[in-house]
Amino acid sequence: MAGRQARKGGPQRASGPALWASVGARVRDRERKRDAVIMTAARAFRERGYHNTSLDDIASELNVTKPTVYHYVENKEQLLFECFRAGLKLIMDGIEEQQDSQATARERLAAVIARYAEAITSDFGWCMVQAENQDLSPAMSRKVKALKSEIDQGMRHLLKEGQLDGSIRKCDPKITAFALAGALNWIAYWYRDGAGLSPADVAKTFIETFELGLRPR
Amino acid sequence: MAGRQARKGGPQRASGPALWASVGARVRDRERKRDAVIMTAARAFRERGYHNTSLDDIASELNVTKPTVYHYVENKEQLLFECFRAGLKLIMDGIEEQQDSQATARERLAAVIARYAEAITSDFGWCMVQAENQDLSPAMSRKVKALKSEIDQGMRHLLKEGQLDGSIRKCDPKITAFALAGALNWIAYWYRDGAGLSPADVAKTFIETFELGLRPR
Numbered sequence: 001m002a003g004r005q006a007r008k009g010g011p012q013r014a015s016g017p018a019l020w021a022s023v024g025a026r027v028r029d030r031e032r033k034r035d036a037v038i039m040t041a042a043r044a045f046r047e048r049g050y051h052n053t054s055l056d057d058i059a060s061e062l063n064v065t066k067p068t069v070y071h072y073v074e075n076k077e078q079l080l081f082e083c084f085r086a087g088l089k090l091i092m093d094g095i096e097e098q099q100d101s102q103a104t105a106r107e108r109l110a111a112v113i114a115r116y117a118e119a120i121t122s123d124f125g126w127c128m129v130q131a132e133n134q135d136l137s138p139a140m141s142r143k144v145k146a147l148k149s150e151i152d153q154g155m156r157h158l159l160k161e162g163q164l165d166g167s168i169r170k171c172d173p174k175i176t177a178f179a180l181a182g183a184l185n186w187i188a189y190w191y192r193d194g195a196g197l198s199p200a201d202v203a204k205t206f207i208e209t210f211e212l213g214l215r216p217r
Numbered sequence: 218m219a220g221r222q223a224r225k226g227g228p229q230r231a232s233g234p235a236l237w238a239s240v241g242a243r244v245r246d247r248e249r250k251r252d253a254v255i256m257t258a259a260r261a262f263r264e265r266g267y268h269n270t271s272l273d274d275i276a277s278e279l280n281v282t283k284p285t286v287y288h289y290v291e292n293k294e295q296l297l298f299e300c301f302r303a304g305l306k307l308i309m310d311g312i313e314e315q316q317d318s319q320a321t322a323r324e325r326l327a328a329v330i331a332r333y334a335e336a337i338t339s340d341f342g343w344c345m346v347q348a349e350n351q352d353l354s355p356a357m358s359r360k361v362k363a364l365k366s367e368i369d370q371g372m373r374h375l376l377k378e379g380q381l382d383g384s385i386r387k388c389d390p391k392i393t394a395f396a397l398a399g400a401l402n403w404i405a406y407w408y409r410d411g412a413g414l415s416p417a418d419v420a421k422t423f424i425e426t427f428e429l430g431l432r433p434r
Contacts, residue, residue, distance in 0.1 A: 106431060106432060109431070130350075133347075133350060159431075162431065166433065167432070167433075168431045168432070168433070169429060169430070169431055169432065169433045169434070171422070171425065171426065171431065172422050175414070175418070175419060175422040175423070175426075176422060176426055176431075178400075178403065178404070178407050179400040179403075179422070179423055179426050179427075180400070181403065182399050182400040182401070182402065182403025182404065182406075183395075183396040183397070183399040183400040183403070184399070185399065185403060186395065186396075186398065186399025186400070186402060186403060187395070187399065189399075190395050197392075201392070202392060205388070205389050205392040205393060205396070206392070206396055208388065209388065209392075209393055209396050209427070209430075210396075210426070210430060210431055211430050211431055211432050212386060212430040212432060213386070213426075213427060213428050213429040213430025213431075213432075214323060214326070214376075214379065214385045214386055214388065214393075214427055214428055214430075215323060215384070215385070215386065215428050215429060215430075216383065216384075216385070216386045217386070217434065
C-alpha cells in the first residue's frame with residue numbers, strides 16, 4: 001500500500017530506506033494473501049475432498065476472483081502441494097529447532113511427536129496424509145515423496161541417536177519410524193475439531209504410549 | 218460335480234448321505250471359486266487401484282467371462298467390500314481366538330497385533346485401508362464403518378482388560394487404540410512384498426515398540 005502511494009503521489013518523494021520498507025510491506029502483504037489462499041484451500045480440501053473442490057470455490061470463499069487465486073498458485077494441484085508443504089513445514093521446523101538442543105534424543109523425539117500431532121490435527125492434516133492419493137502428476141508425486149522422505153529420515157536419525165546416547169532402547173529405526181509416522185498420520189482419519197480432545201491431549205497420550213510402552217514399569 | 222452327475226445319470230441312484238455329500242462338495246466348490254474371485258480382485262485393486270480396475274480385468278485374469286464374476290458378486294463395489302471384509306475377518310478371527318485364552322490381556326493384544334500386521338501385509342491390506350477413500354455409496358460406507366468399529370472396540374476392550382488384570386499400564390484406551398490401529402493400518406502404505414522384511418518381522422518390531430516403549434527399561 002505504502003509503495004503504491006509513493007509511486008502514485010508525484011509530489012511525495014520516497015527516500016531509499018522508506019522505499020525499501022514499502023517493498024518489504026508489499027512482499028509481506030503478498031505473503032499474507034498467499035497464506036490465506038493456502039489456508040482456505042486446506043480447509044476446503046479437508047471438508048469436501050480435493051476432487052470435490054474447485055478453484056472457483058476457493059476464490060468465492062475468499063471473496064476474490066479466480067484470476068486473483070491464479071496470481072498465487074499455477075493450478076489446483078500446486079495448491080494441494082502448497083497445503084501439503086505448509087503442513088510438513090510445521091514438522092520440519094520442529095525437527096530443526098531440536099538440532100541445537102542439549103536434550104537427549106528421546107526428549108527431542110517427543111518434541112517432534114508433539115509438533116507432528118499438532119500439524120496433523122490442523123487443517124493441513126488432510127492434505128498431508130491424502131495428497132498422494134489424489135492422482136497427482138508424476139512430477140508432483142515425486143516432490144511429495146521427497147519431502148515425506150525428509151521427515152522419515154529425520155525420525156530415523158533421532159531413533160539412531162537415542163540408541164547412541166542411551167536414551168532409546170535398542171530398536172530397528174526404520175520399522176519404528178514407520179510405526180510412529182503411521183500412528184501420527186492416522187490422526188487425520190479420526191480426529192475431529194471440537195470433539196472434546198485437544199491436539200495437546202492427543203500428543204501427550206502418543207508420547208506416553210511410545211515412550212513408556214503398554215507394559216507396566 | 219458329483220451332484221451334477223447324480224442328476225444327469227439316470228441309472229445311477231444317489232443314496233441320501235451321498236447326495237448330501239455332493240451338495241456339500243458343490244457348496245465348497247462355489248466357495249473356493251468365490252474366494253478366488255475375491256483374492257484376484259484384492260491383488261488387482263492393490264496393484265492398480267480400485268478405479269483403474271474393471272470387472273473385465275478381473276474376469277480376464279481368472280480366465281472366465283464377466284457374467285461368471287457376476288455370479289459371485291453383484292458389482293465392483295460389492296467386490297471391494299468383500300475384499301475389505303475378508304481382510305478384516307483375519308483380524309476378527311484373531312480377536313475371537315483369544316477370547317477363551319488364559320493369557321493376560323497384554324499377551325492377547327500382542328497376538329491380535331500379530332494377526333493385524335499379517336492381514337495388512339497381505340493382498341487384502343490395500344482394500345482394508347483404502348476402501349473408505351473410494352467414493353463408496355452411503356450404504357456401503359456405513360457397512361465399512363460398522364466393521365471397522367468392531368475391530369476398534371475389540372482393541373479398546375483388550376486395553377481396558379489389561380488395566381484391570383494389571384498387565385497394561387494405565388492409559389486412555391480410545392487414543393491408544395487409535396495409535397495402535399494407525400501404526401498398523403499405515404503398513405499398507407509402505408510395506409512391499411519381497412523387500413527383505415517378512416510380515417513376522419514387522420509384527421515383532423511393532424509388538425516390541427508398543428509393549429516396551431522407546432525408553433530403556
